[in-house]
Amino acid sequence: MKSLKKIFLNGIVDENPIFRLMLGLCPTLAVTTAAINGVGMGLAATFVLVGSNLVVSLLKKLIPEKIRIPAFIVIIATFVTVVQLVMEATLPSLFNALGIFIPLIVVNCIILSRAEIFASKNTPLAAVIDGLGMGLGFTLAITLLAAFRELLGNGTLFGLTVMGSTYEPALIFIMAPGGFILLGFILAFLNAMRKEGA
Amino acid sequence: MxxxxxxxxxxxxxxxxxxxxxxxxxxxxxxxxxxxxxxxxxxxxxxxFPDSEFITLEELSLSEENDNVIAVYESQKDGILVGYIVTMEKTGYAGAILLNYGITIDGMITGVNVGTNSETPGLGAKASDVEFTGQFIGKKNVTLVKGTAIADDEISAITAATITSQAVVDGVNQAIVVSDLVMEK
Incomplete structure (x- = not known):
């Protein structure tokens, strides 16, 4: 069995859900208009990922093969709803910022794919570590993308003005096409780095 | 089996x-x-309306063109009527925007509060920022302009979010009419 450290790093580097697996691009493009949204969405998804991985791993012997997918979805949806209600009760400003995207965590394919590929075949501890690694990899990736988009499209970073007042924000980066273009650039850069290293 | x-x-x-x-x-x-x-x-x-008491007005019986108004509150300071808060829904670029307007009895805007909405983040969603809403304070009837506002009654639109800006401006003018109607009763 792979070491826990390797499992953890796998999600952040080798199999980064966004930059390597290209999973979960819908929430990625939708929420990354401001860096703080990236952090919030990433951490919420991480929490759900760790929770669902743990439960799926614990129940892997009890859930028959044939109905594993609907069972996984029920588990994931439950976690998401819990996160949503708790967030609305305790962190209303973050809840307002993430709005529609919280229920969308249910259909974030990273979570279902980790339940299916990893958690249903590994020990609970390994599953939790995998969830943590994948979640943080997702958080880092969307925060990076969001930081670029916010900086170029709005001239700010985490809400603070970075570019001077003479900077005319390039609005396209706030909109979906700009998100795609930037993501393409980041991917190209990372691929080039990888090739050189190999 | x-x-x-x-x-x-x-x-x-x-x-x-x-x-x-x-x-x-x-x-x-x-x-x-x-x-x-x-x-x-x-x-x-x-x-x-800082430090005020708010009384919900029941049975508004407004005309049909004001059926997007959700509620009107009377605002009282030490028992004296100072103005109204008009809560309404306006259609923005991406669905309904919940808006609260404060209007004094002389028809002056005391503030605009943009509530629940699903406007584009980074564009229309900026409608709730002080840079936009702050422009309304102290004005009476307002018109929307693109670019920099020059005249007293002009509101500068949010860049690339004219539809959202227009909805908020239309709403405030409607709120002034509504508070007038309510006051006449």
Missing amino acids: RDFIKLPLVLFLVALIAGMILGVTNYLTKEPIRMQHEMALRNAREEL
Whole structure:
């Protein structure tokens, strides 16, 4: 069995859900208009990922093969709803910022794919570590993308003005096409780095 | 044939447990969420008329063109009527925007509060920022202009979000009419 450290790093580097697996691009493009949204969405998804991985791993012997997918979805949806209600009760400003995207965590394919590929075949501890690694990899990736988009499209970073007042924000980066273009650039850069290293 | 019984049973159990967890969470968070909503509403009103008492006006019986108005509150300071808060829904670029307007009895805008909306983040969503809403304070009837506002009654639109800006401006002018109508009664 792979070491826990390797499992953890796998999600952040080798199999980064966004930059390597290209999973979960819908929430990625939708929420990354401001860096703080990236952090919030990433951490919420991480929490759900760790929770669902743990439960799926614990129940892997009890859930028959044939109905594993609907069972996984029920588990994931439950976690998401819990996160949503708790967030609305305790962190209303973050809840307002993430709005529609919280229920969308249910259909974030990273979570279902980790339940299916990893958690249903590994020990609970390994599953939790995998969830943590994948979640943080997702958080880092969307925060990076969001930081670029916010900086170029709005001239700010985490809400603070970075570019001077003479900077005319390039609005396209706030909109979906700009998100795609930037993501393409980041991917190209990372691929080039990888090739050189190999 | 065993699957015929086993599979639905397992799914049923999974759903049952999930349902119970959700029930408990809902029970525990219901009250805090209600309080958060109430606090948000109170803060929104406080912003428009500080240190005032608010009385909900029942039976508005407004005409049809004002059926997007959700509520009107009378704002009183030491028992004297100072203005109205008009809460309404306006259609923006992406669905309804919840808006609260504070209008004094002389028809002056004391503030605009942009509530729940699904406008584009980074564009229309900026309507709730002070840079935009701050422009309304102290004005009477307003018109929207693109670029920099020059005249007293002009409001500078949010760049690349004219539809959202227009909705907020139309709403404030409507709120002034509504508060006039309510006052006449």
